[in-house]
Amino acid sequence: MKIFLLMIMSNLAIGAHFxxxxxxxxxxxYFITRLFKTIDETHSIVTTVDLRKEDKRNEGNANISLRRNVSRFVQYGFEADLNYGHRHDNDWQQNTSTGNWSWKKSSENIDFGSSLFLKLRRDISIKEKLFTGSVNLKTHNNWTKTLLTLKPELILTYHHFDAGAHKYNIYFKNSYYIPLNYSSKDIYISWYYLGWMFNYSKQVKPFAFIAYKDQTWTKSKDFKRAHPDENYELSSKFSYLGVGFNYYF
Known part of the structure; x- marks a missing residue:
């Protein structure tokens, strides 16, 4: 019996650092709100706030971007963001006093970042139905954690008209987080959105959406240091039900 208990305790100890x-x-x-402010014919400011829940973790993002329209089909700009509650690979840590392993509380994470982006779009007419395809190319720097990421994004939008009036949009969005100086994965996070936006007025456009996120966790710095010959790879897969609105000044 003692031998059996010792075997169980040994197995638990071996896996305790994973x-x-x-x-x-x-x-x-998931909730999103966006505020659009037109400065002049070519410049605008967009402020976005979103809140979501992931299992027992609460995440929040706030960003503000300055955008310049080169033409109807080309836009570029700069974005600054503040993120709350995001978990990172290196949050899997070992307590130096007890030797125990655990995730750092994500509520302690507040990250500041910035981005440069280029957005290309094109209208497509198929059998008198109007679609818009767009590609957003973004580089992001998390200054707090020194994490560099490429964030390409693809969007396809269907515009529905009734008696000449633009009634609503249906859109699909797909984005990827490609890590440049962290993670061992080529794609760190994949996002998929399917949504519906109602053109209530020129100022207010509410929307509802479903979303799916697939994220892969790989070895933290503490784990590499303590167990250089071991490895782990875990995934977080979350789906969301979301609502929000755009407001145009």
Missing amino acids: PEGNEKQDGNP
Whole structure:
């Protein structure tokens, strides 16, 4: 009996430095609001705030961007962002006093970042139906954690008209986080959105959407230091039900 107990305790000790298994949860709440302010014919400011829940973690983002329209089809700009509650690979840490392993509380993470972006769009007419395809190329620097990321994004939007009036849009969006100086994965996060936006007025456009996020966690700095010959790879897969609105000044 003692030998059996010792074997169990030994197995637990061996696995104690690995994070728990994969995360998966459906139907997480997600809220987004965007404020658009036109400065002149070519410049605008966009402020975005979004809040979402991932399992037991609460995440929030706020960003403000200055955009310049080169033409109807080309736009570029600069964005500054503040992020709350985001978990990172290196948050899997070892307590130096007890030797125990655990995730750092994500509520302690407040990250500041900035981005440069270029957006290209094109209108497409198919059998008198209007679609817009756009590609957003973004470089992001998390200054707090010194994390560099490429964030390409693809969007396809269908515009529905009734008696000449623009009634609503249906859109699909797909984005990727490609790490440049962290993670061992080529793609760190994948996002997928499917949404519907109602053109209530020129100023107010509410929308609803579903979203899916696939994220992969790889070895933290603490883990590499303590266990250089071991490895782990875990995933977090979350789906969301979201609402929000755009407001145009």
